[in-house]
Amino acid sequence: MKKSIFFLICLFTVMAHSQEIKPIPQISVTGEGKVKIAPDQVLILATVETKGTNAKDVKKQNDQQMEAVLKLVKSMDLAPTDYKTKRVSLNPQYDYEKKKSSYNATQTVEILLKDLSKYDELMEGLVDKGINRIDNVTFQSSKLAQFQSEARKLAMKEAKIKAEDYVSVLGQKVGAAITIADNSQTYYPQPVYAMRAMKTESMNDAAPRETMAAGEIEITANVSVSFKLD
Known part of the structure; x- marks a missing residue:
């Protein structure tokens, strides 16, 4: 009997405490950062x-x-x-x-x-x-880690700008970040095949040739952020 009374007291205490907890006003947004670089x-x-x-x-x-x-x-x-x-x-x-x-x-x-x-x-x-x-x-790119860091920072900046845009009409301000989730996919360099790799009889060896088009590498970072609203 004493155990039952003790359990009920604990239950009512937890319920009373949970009713006192108020949800934190917050906003959840996503951000994306892109960096384009020339391979080296x-x-x-x-x-x-x-x-x-x-x-x-x-x-x-x-x-x-x-x-x-x-x-x-x-x-x-x-x-x-x-x-x-x-x-x-x-x-x-x-x-x-x-x-x-x-x-x-x-x-x-x-x-x-x-x-x-x-x-x-x-x-x-x-x-x-x-x-x-x-x-x-x-x-x-030999500086891949550096550019990945830049992309992540750009993603966070975009997320904060989004949050500020949403709450600007509500008279509220964006506060500290509550949660941050990195949704970026692992970067794998894409193969780019040479236009010509082997000599042909009709090829003029004396003429200057360009057999590759390196193009650009695009590094993308994606984040999900929840900000506290002040």
């Missing part, structure tokens, strides 16, 4: 692929071509940390119609080129030395 580096994923009927010969040919590729990369004064082997494979293949086996060897190298003026020279050299597959070319 490019990430290249390139592959040497060789085929044949003898696994040892196919692998040897593949290794020789990749060795020539890596020598080219080193000759362009790239830092050792700016290139690395990404994938290596040697797979048997069987032709059921001809009833013959063959082998396919691949090696993929990832190259970070921080001097875009060397792009054409590097791409032509890669093909000359044995690269026969350009998997993708992705333009990036």
